[in-house]
Amino acid sequence: MDARLTSSSLIKKGLKLFFVILLPLGGLWIAHHYFNVFRFDNSAIGERIYNQGIDSSGKPLQGQTEGDIEFKDAHFNCAQCHRRSGYGSSEGGNYVLPVTGASLFNPRRFDRADLFKKLFKESQSKLFWARMRSSYQRPAYTDESLALAIREGIDPSGRKLSSLMPRYKINDHDMAGLTAYLKNLSSHNDPGVDENTIYFATVVSQNANADNKNAMLSTIEKFVEWLNLETKGNLDHPNFSPSYRSDFAKAFRIWNHEVWELSDNPAEWPKELAAHYQKKPVFALIGGMAEGNWAPIHEFCEKNSVPCLFPLTQLPPVEQPGHYSIYFNQGLLLEAKAIAKYLLKEKKPDPAAPIAVLHADDAEGSKPARVFIQTLSADKALAVESIPVKDMESFRLEWTKYMESHPRIGKVVVWPGKLGSAILSELAARAQTIEQIFLPSELLQADLTSVSKELAPKLYFSYPYELPTAYHPRAFRVRAWMNTRRLPISNARVQFNTYYALNLLQYGLEHVVDHFSRDYLLEYIEHEAENALNPGTFPRLSLGPEQRFASKGAYLVQLDASGMQPVKPVSSWIVP
Amino acid sequence: MHLRYQWFLGIVFLWLYGESALAGDIMQGWMLSDPKPMASENPTRQSSEEHAKPSVKNYTRSEARYDIPDLQMVDKEGSAVDLRQLIDYGGPVMVQFIFATCSTICPVLSASFASAQPELDALAGDEYRLISISIDPEQDTPERLFEYAKRFKAGKNWHFLTGSRDDVSKILKAFEASYTGNNKMYHKSLTFMRSGPGANWIRIEGLLGRNDMVMEYKSLIGLPGPSKEREL
Numbered sequence: 001m002d003a004r005l006t007s008s009s010l011i012k013k014g015l016k017l018f019f020v021i022l023l024p025l026g027g028l029w030i031a032h033h034y035f036n037v038f039r040f041d042n043s044a045i046g047e048r049i050y051n052q053g054i055d056s057s058g059k060p061l062q063g064q065t066e067g068d069i070e071f072k073d074a075h076f077n078c079a080q081c082h083r084r085s086g087y088g089s090s091e092g093g094n095y096v097l098p099v100t101g102a103s104l105f106n107p108r109r110f111d112r113a114d115l116f117k118k119l120f121k122e123s124q125s126k127l128f129w130a131r132m133r134s135s136y137q138r139p140a141y142t143d144e145s146l147a148l149a150i151r152e153g154i155d156p157s158g159r160k161l162s163s164l165m166p167r168y169k170i171n172d173h174d175m176a177g178l179t180a181y182l183k184n185l186s187s188h189n190d191p192g193v194d195e196n197t198i199y200f201a202t203v204v205s206q207n208a209n210a211d212n213k214n215a216m217l218s219t220i221e222k223f224v225e226w227l228n229l230e231t232k233g234n235l236d237h238p239n240f241s242p243s244y245r246s247d248f249a250k251a252f253r254i255w256n257h258e259v260w261e262l263s264d265n266p267a268e269w270p271k272e273l274a275a276h277y278q279k280k281p282v283f284a285l286i287g288g289m290a291e292g293n294w295a296p297i298h299e300f301c302e303k304n305s306v307p308c309l310f311p312l313t314q315l316p317p318v319e320q321p322g323h324y325s326i327y328f329n330q331g332l333l334l335e336a337k338a339i340a341k342y343l344l345k346e347k348k349p350d351p352a353a354p355i356a357v358l359h360a361d362d363a364e365g366s367k368p369a370r371v372f373i374q375t376l377s378a379d380k381a382l383a384v385e386s387i388p389v390k391d392m393e394s395f396r397l398e399w400t401k402y403m404e405s406h407p408r409i410g411k412v413v414v415w416p417g418k419l420g421s422a423i424l425s426e427l428a429a430r431a432q433t434i435e436q437i438f439l440p441s442e443l444l445q446a447d448l449t450s451v452s453k454e455l456a457p458k459l460y461f462s463y464p465y466e467l468p469t470a471y472h473p474r475a476f477r478v479r480a481w482m483n484t485r486r487l488p489i490s491n492a493r494v495q496f497n498t499y500y501a502l503n504l505l506q507y508g509l510e511h512v513v514d515h516f517s518r519d520y521l522l523e524y525i526e527h528e529a530e531n532a533l534n535p536g537t538f539p540r541l542s543l544g545p546e547q548r549f550a551s552k553g554a555y556l557v558q559l560d561a562s563g564m565q566p567v568k569p570v571s572s573w574i575v576p
Numbered sequence: 577m578h579l580r581y582q583w584f585l586g587i588v589f590l591w592l593y594g595e596s597a598l599a600g601d602i603m604q605g606w607m608l609s610d611p612k613p614m615a616s617e618n619p620t621r622q623s624s625e626e627h628a629k630p631s632v633k634n635y636t637r638s639e640a641r642y643d644i645p646d647l648q649m650v651d652k653e654g655s656a657v658d659l660r661q662l663i664d665y666g667g668p669v670m671v672q673f674i675f676a677t678c679s680t681i682c683p684v685l686s687a688s689f690a691s692a693q694p695e696l697d698a699l700a701g702d703e704y705r706l707i708s709i710s711i712d713p714e715q716d717t718p719e720r721l722f723e724y725a726k727r728f729k730a731g732k733n734w735h736f737l738t739g740s741r742d743d744v745s746k747i748l749k750a751f752e753a754s755y756t757g758n759n760k761m762y763h764k765s766l767t768f769m770r771s772g773p774g775a776n777w778i779r780i781e782g783l784l785g786r787n788d789m790v791m792e793y794k795s796l797i798g799l800p801g802p803s804k805e806r807e808l
Contacts, residue, residue, distance in 0.1 A: 066634070092762060544675065546677055
C-alpha cells in the first residue's frame with residue numbers, strides 16, 4: 001500500500017514536472033510557428049557570410065566559379081563583387097548586379113540614372129546590352145528562388161546567371177541567415193540626408209595652422225555656395241535639361257556644411273565629436289585639419305560608420321584598421337619610409353658613422369622616427385642612433401653631446417615635430433661636420449632664404465608630392481575655377497587637395513543617385529579616384545577596393561641652387 | 577485520476593510524436609520565412625535548365641604578335657626580374673594582368689591559373705610558366721603579391737611581377753591591354769598564351785574555367801584537347 005502510494009505520488013510529481021516543462025515549450029512553439037513571434041534573428045550569420053565569406057560553422061565559403069573552378073576561400077564572399085552596400089559594381093565590362101533588399105525582392109527595373117555610368121561611360125559586354133533591352137526582366141525573388149540562384153545560378157525568370165557568379169554550397173541554415181541579411185541590405189538611407197538637404201561637416205582643431213585652416217575652409221565654402229546655386233537653379237526649373245540630367249533631379253540635395261571645431265585637447269575630442277554628431281548627424285566628413293594624431297577622429301568615423309574623406313593630416317593612423325576614412329597618403333610615416341628606402345638603396349654602410357635620428361618626443365616626432373628605424377633595420381649593416389628631445393633646450397644639449405662623441409657625422413635624420421622649423425638654425429650652426437641632413441617636407445614651407453650656401457647642398461627633403469615642373473592639365477582648370485570665384489589662392493596645395501576631395505564627393509554623390517548609402521558612396525570614390533580629377537598636387541591619386549591611401553610614394557628633393565624651381569628631385573618616385 | 581493522467585499523457589505523446597516527425601518543418605519555420613510547396617520548385621527548375629543550356633565559350637580568342645619590352649620588374653620575393661628573359665625562356669608561357677585588391681575579375685583570373693596548376697604540372701612538369709603582372713604596382717608591393725600568391729597556392733612555375741608604374745604601362749601597351757581613362761577599374765579580363773619564343777601569342781578575352789584553361793594549353797602545345805579526344 002505504502003509502496004503504491006509512493007509510486008503514485010512519484011508519478012504525480014513526475015507529471016507535474018513534465019507539464020511545467022512542456023507547457024511553456026509548447027506555448028513557445030505555437031507562438032513561433034503560428035503567430036510568427038520569437039523569430040530568431042539570424043541575419044548576423046548572413047552578414048558574416050556576405051562580408052567575410054565565413055559560414056556559421058566558421059569555415060570559408062565553398063563553391064564553384066566559371067563552371068568548374070572549385071574554391072574554398074573566404075575571399076569569394078558576396079561583398080567582394082556586389083560590395084558592402086549591395087549596389088553591385090562594374091569592372092572591365094562585367095556588370096555586377098545589385099543585391100540590395102529592394103532590388104532582389106522586387107521585379108527588376110533598370111533605371112537610366114542608376115546605370116548612367118555603366119551605360120554611357122564604360123564598355124559593357126553583349127550580355128549586358130541584351131539584358132538592358134530585354135522586355136522581359138526577372139520577377140521578384142522569393143526565398144526559394146534566391147536560394148536556387150545562389151546555389152545553382154538560375155534566376156526566377158529561368159535565366160542562367162553569368163558564370164562569374166559563383167555557385168555556392170550553402171546549407172539551409174546559412175542560406176536563411178543570408179536571405180534575412182539581404183532582405184534588409186541598404187533598405188534605408190544612412191543618416192545625414194533628408195528630402196532636400198544633405199549634411200556635411202569639416203573637423204578642425206583650434207591649434208591647427210590658422211592660414212592652412214582658412215585656405216581649406218574658404219575653398220569648401222566657395223564650392224558649396226557654387227554647387228548649391230547650381231542645384232537650386234536646376235530644381236527651380238523642372239525638366240531643366242533636354243537630355244539626361246533631369247533624370248538625376250531626384251538625387252539633388254542642397255549641401256549643408258558645418259565646421260566642427262575641436263579644442264586643443266585631443267583627449268576631449270571623442271566627446272566633442274559625439275556631441276556634434278548627436279546635435280546633427282552628417283552624411284560624411286570632408287577635408288579636415290588637426291594638429292598631431294588624427295586617430296581620435298578616425299576612430300569616431302569608424303565607430304559611427306561616417307565616411308571621412310581626405311583630411312589634411314600628417315599623422316593618419318596607418319596601423320589601425322579602417323573602412324570609412326580615406327587619406328591622401330600616409331603622411332609623415334610615408335616620408336619616413338621613403339627616406340629609409342633611399343638610404344637602403346644608397347648602401348654605403350659606414351659603421352664608424354652611424355645614422356643619427358633626432359626626433360621630438362611628441363607623436364609627430366617619435367612616430368616617424370620609429371617607422372624610419374624599423375624600415376632601415378632591413379639592412380643590419382646600417383647603424384642607427386636614436387636621440388629623443390623634449391624642447392629646443394634639450395635639442396641643443398643632446399646635439400652638442402652627440403657631436404662631441406662623434407668627430408665625424410655622416411647622416412642626420414630629423415623629425416622636428418613640435419619644434420618645427422626653429423630646428424633649422426640650430427642645425428645650420430653645427431653643420432660643418434655633417435655630410436647629409438634629411439628632413440620632412442613640411443620644413444620646405446619654412447622660410448629657407450636664410451639657409452647658407454654651405455648648408456643648402458647638405459639638406460635632403462622627403463617630398464610626397466608632384467614636382468613643381470610637372471604638367472597636369474587639370475591644375476589649370478582648378479586654378480581657373482578658383483579665380484572665377486574670386487577665391488584667393490593662398491596655399492595652392494591645401495586648396496587644390498580640398499577641391500579634389502569636394503569634386504570626388506560631388507561626383508560620387510551624383511552617381512549614387514538617390515541611394516544614399518555611405519558604403520555605396522565610398523565604393524564610387526574608390527572606383528573613380530583614379531580618373532582624371534587629379535589637380536596636380538600628387539603624381540597620381542588612385543584607390544581601389546578597400547585601399548585607403550590615394551598617393552603611395554615620395555621623392556627625395558634638394559633645394560634648387562639655380563633658383564629656377566624651389567626644389568629638384570634627387571631620386572625617382574620611391575614607393576616604400 | 578491515474579487513468580485520466582494516462583489518457584492525457586497518451587494524447588500529449590501522440591501529439592509530440594506527430595510534431596517530431598515534422599521536426600524538419602520546425603527548423604524550416606525559422607529558416608524560410610515564406611515556405612512554398614516543394615512541388616512547385618521542380619517544374620521551375622526543369623524549365624530553367626532548359627533555358628540554361630551549357631553555354632558556348634565565355635571568351636574570344638585571337639592570335640597576335642607582341643613585342644615584349646626589355647624591362648626590369650620585381651617579383652614577389654622582391655628580386656629583380658628581367659621580363660624578356662622570364663617570358664622567352666624557351667617553353668610555353670601564359671600571362672595575365674591583375675591587381676591584388678581587385679574585386680571582381682582578378683580573383684577569377686588567378687583562380688583559373690590556380691585550378692589548372694595541378695593538370696599543367698602533370699602535363700608539362702617544369703616546362704611551363706604562369707606570369708601574373710600587377711597593374712597597380714604602387715599598391716601591390718612584393719609583400720602584398722606574396723600574400724596574394726599564397727591565397728591561390730601558387731606553385732614554383734607561377735611568377736608574380738610588380739614594378740614601376742611607367743614600366744607596367746609599357747607592358748600593357750605592348751600587349752594592347754591598356755584601358756580607358758588610365759583607370760585600372762576599367763581593365764579587361766585577358767589571358768595571353770604562347771608556346772615558345774617566336775610563336776604567335778594567343779589572346780584570350782574573357783574568363784576561363786579550369787577545363788577551358790587546360791584545353792587551351794593543350795592546343796597550345798599541340799596535344800589533343802578533351803573535345804578532340806571525344807571525337808576519336
